[in-house]
Amino acid sequence: MSPTEKAQEDRHATAAPVAVRRRRVPDEAGIFAVLVAVIITLSFLSPSFRTVSNGFVLLVNGSVIMFLALGQAFVLLTGGIDLSTGANIGMTGVIAALLMQLGLPWPIAALLAVAVGTLLGFINGVLVNFLRIPPFIATFSTQGVALAVPLIITGAQSISVHEIGFRWIGQGKVIGVPTPVVLVAVAAVIAALFLRMTRLGVHIYALGGNKAAARLSGVNVARTTLFVYSVSGFCAGMGGLIATSRLMVGFPATGTGNELFYSIAAAVVGGVSLFGGVGTVLGAMIGAVLIAVVSNGMNVVNVQSYWQSLVIGVIILLGVTFDTYRRSQQNRAVARRSAATPFVPATPAGQSAGPLSTTVPGDHAKPGRSA
Amino acid sequence: MKILTHKTLLAGTGLLALLALGGSAEAAGAKLPANCSEAKPTIGVALPNTVNPYYIAMQDSFKKHGEELGYSVNVAIANDNDSNQLSQIEAFIQQGVCAVALNAVNSGPGAASVRALNDAGIPVFTVNVIVSPDDLKAQGASYVQYVGADQVAGGTQMGEQLLKDAGADAKIVAGIIGDPDQIPTNQRDKGFSDAISKDANAKVVQTVNGKVDPNVSLQVGGDMLQGHPDMNVLFADTGPGAVGALQAVQQQGKADSVKIYAFCAADTAVAGNYMACAAQEPADYARIVLDNLKKYLGGADVPHEVLQPLKVFTTGQKPGPGEVG
Numbered sequence: 001m002s003p004t005e006k007a008q009e010d011r012h013a014t015a016a017p018v019a020v021r022r023r024r025v026p027d028e029a030g031i032f033a034v035l036v037a038v039i040i041t042l043s044f045l046s047p048s049f050r051t052v053s054n055g056f057v058l059l060v061n062g063s064v065i066m067f068l069a070l071g072q073a074f075v076l077l078t079g080g081i082d083l084s085t086g087a088n089i090g091m092t093g094v095i096a097a098l099l100m101q102l103g104l105p106w107p108i109a110a111l112l113a114v115a116v117g118t119l120l121g122f123i124n125g126v127l128v129n130f131l132r133i134p135p136f137i138a139t140f141s142t143q144g145v146a147l148a149v150p151l152i153i154t155g156a157q158s159i160s161v162h163e164i165g166f167r168w169i170g171q172g173k174v175i176g177v178p179t180p181v182v183l184v185a186v187a188a189v190i191a192a193l194f195l196r197m198t199r200l201g202v203h204i205y206a207l208g209g210n211k212a213a214a215r216l217s218g219v220n221v222a223r224t225t226l227f228v229y230s231v232s233g234f235c236a237g238m239g240g241l242i243a244t245s246r247l248m249v250g251f252p253a254t255g256t257g258n259e260l261f262y263s264i265a266a267a268v269v270g271g272v273s274l275f276g277g278v279g280t281v282l283g284a285m286i287g288a289v290l291i292a293v294v295s296n297g298m299n300v301v302n303v304q305s306y307w308q309s310l311v312i313g314v315i316i317l318l319g320v321t322f323d324t325y326r327r328s329q330q331n332r333a334v335a336r337r338s339a340a341t342p343f344v345p346a347t348p349a350g351q352s353a354g355p356l357s358t359t360v361p362g363d364h365a366k367p368g369r370s371a
Numbered sequence: 372m373k374i375l376t377h378k379t380l381l382a383g384t385g386l387l388a389l390l391a392l393g394g395s396a397e398a399a400g401a402k403l404p405a406n407c408s409e410a411k412p413t414i415g416v417a418l419p420n421t422v423n424p425y426y427i428a429m430q431d432s433f434k435k436h437g438e439e440l441g442y443s444v445n446v447a448i449a450n451d452n453d454s455n456q457l458s459q460i461e462a463f464i465q466q467g468v469c470a471v472a473l474n475a476v477n478s479g480p481g482a483a484s485v486r487a488l489n490d491a492g493i494p495v496f497t498v499n500v501i502v503s504p505d506d507l508k509a510q511g512a513s514y515v516q517y518v519g520a521d522q523v524a525g526g527t528q529m530g531e532q533l534l535k536d537a538g539a540d541a542k543i544v545a546g547i548i549g550d551p552d553q554i555p556t557n558q559r560d561k562g563f564s565d566a567i568s569k570d571a572n573a574k575v576v577q578t579v580n581g582k583v584d585p586n587v588s589l590q591v592g593g594d595m596l597q598g599h600p601d602m603n604v605l606f607a608d609t610g611p612g613a614v615g616a617l618q619a620v621q622q623q624g625k626a627d628s629v630k631i632y633a634f635c636a637a638d639t640a641v642a643g644n645y646m647a648c649a650a651q652e653p654a655d656y657a658r659i660v661l662d663n664l665k666k667y668l669g670g671a672d673v674p675h676e677v678l679q680p681l682k683v684f685t686t687g688q689k690p691g692p693g694e695v696g
Binding site: 046048049051053054057058061151155156157158160171243246247248249251252253254255257295296298299300301302304305306308 | 421422423424427551552576577578579580582584585586587589590591593594595597598599600611614615618622623637638
């Protein structure tokens with residue numbers, strides 16, 4: 001097995017269980033094809049790119065964005081958005097470092113820090129659900145809070161971590177695979193199964209598909225909203241732990257760069273609709289890996305930094321365009337098929353009948369996709 | 372106060388244009404704002420951010436030393452945004468401050484702040500980031516004094532140290548973790564590259580953008596090491612970049628093969644493969660600005676440019692508090 005194949009297999013492992021038992025070509029096939037094309041191109045451009053060690057480097061570098069994209073996917077599926085996740089990374093990272101400096105053992109400090117991150121998400125949920133503040137404004141405001149907290153408590157100084165064990169989260173390995181990659185893979189698998197197999201998972205899609213209909217069908221809107229924002233906060237907390245553990249320094253400005261927008265872009269590129277109700281964890285993870293591959297690849301093949309954001313922008317556009325085109329082709333095929341066999345009730349016709357029929361993950365209406 | 376001991380001249384744009392042409396520090400003849408005659412004159416200090424420990428050290432020093440000299444110091448933080456900074460400068464003008472110490476967010480846009488202060492007749496001392504001479508000239512603006520590190524010399528010192536450690540004809544494949552969007556960091560890179568070009572076997576093969584952020588520097592530094600398996604030297608041109616460089620090398624298990632030269636990471640001893648670092652002393656620059664400001668307000672001439680050498684640390688040494696890249 002060539003190193004590239006191995007690296008790709010690792011990527012499959014990230015979210016593979018989601019793709020099982022689909023009758024049609026999975027929605028993610030398009031963006032996956034883009035990812036493969038980019039990997040092949042970069043491998044031709046540089047032999048250094050197609051090594052196992054580089055595969056791990058890029059996945060570890062991308063692990064924070066993958067975590068954020070995972071949490072963001074939950075929020076986007078309900079039709080919300082979470083702008084506080086980037087700042088949450090810095091806040092949880094600094095809190096973890098501070099708690100360790102106070103003498104707490106690292107596992108406890110890590111748990112507490114992630115709990116604080118989750119709490120910030122929970123507060124977002126409360127603001128959105130009970131105070132009816134639009135998610136964009138609510139999470140933008142808490143972003144401000146999360147940015148300020150680490151600066152206030154540290155006076156903008158970075159906090160060194162001396163608990164050697166904490167290294168494991170960002171720098172350790174599990175059976176040869178870097179811990180951050182394992183953590184995000186496990187989280188993605190759990191998240192994907194959760195969305196497919198639990199009632200709350202179905203409710204999340206329902207809420208994003210049609211909030212009023214979901215409420216009337218007995219979906220507990222408050223519980224679902226609080227849950228998705230808490231998940232996003234939890235994921236940001238995990239991102240904070242990884243970032244801090246990689247540096248062994250709690251740095252207040254961590255996560256204030258491109259992380260937030262890359263994570264939203266990753267989810268959207270992967271087919272998660274900004275308007276809710278549509279998308280999968282697998283798609284979001286492929287989108288995040290695509291961004292990680294491009295970011296890493298450009299440095300490995302020595303693209304001048306001035307060009308890099310341009311290239312990332314163009315690749316995101318190409319990915320979404322390719323994907324949208326593929327879907328529209330597919331929809332046309334479905335439409336043709338329904339026209340040819342008018343007496344067989346085709347899936348799309350059934351989709352428009354009841355609000356809840358759009359809510360089953362993996363079985364939602366393709367023609368209704370706005371991506 | 373001795374401010375009336377020198378001749379008062381017309382303030383305003385005509386004079387300022389003249390000063391710009393002269394390009395000297397003869398501005399001591401200008402009429403000073405009324406606030407300067409008060410018992411405790413107010414000095415406005417405009418800084419880019421308080422995320423980088425560098426600016427914290429500078430801010431603390433401005434406040435502390437300002438107090439000692441009998442000034443009331445107002446600090447404005449621009450959050451790395453040029454237009455924020457310009458509105459903060461406008462606010463200083465509205466407050467009628469006696470003088471302003473300006474650490475511009477960016478070199479070019481900083482000229483607009485200088486110009487606004489010129490128009491208001493408020494003396495400007497620039498610190499750390501040199502305001503672009505071309506833009507100043509284009510806008511007919513001028514400052515009294517610039518205080519900062521000799522950036523090129525800092526890069527050169529690190530390059531020379533590298534050749535001293537490795538040998539004058541050693542094979543060196545160097546990568547730079549820099550910030551190509553900033554003039555001072557590019558000057559450091561140039562100093563470093565020029566210094567090692569004396570060795571025919573040495574070359575800089577790549578520059579990546581660490582954005583003065585340890586996390587970004589760790590990521591792009593790691594990418595660069597993957598792209599150049601033969602790389603044996605990293606030069607990080609900022610303190611946060613150095614933090615990222617150290618972790619990138621260590622996490623790829625290359626501590627034996629890759630040596631690091633840098634502008635000093637805060638609070639980190641120079642040891643192992645971290646061979647040497649150059650430190651600026653932001654607290655010192657703030658002190659020099661205030662001392663010169665006092666002289667200037669007293670009617671004395673001050674030099675137009677004060678370039679401070681960098682302090683070099685080598686194996687076994689540790690930069691003290693406030694000595695950062």
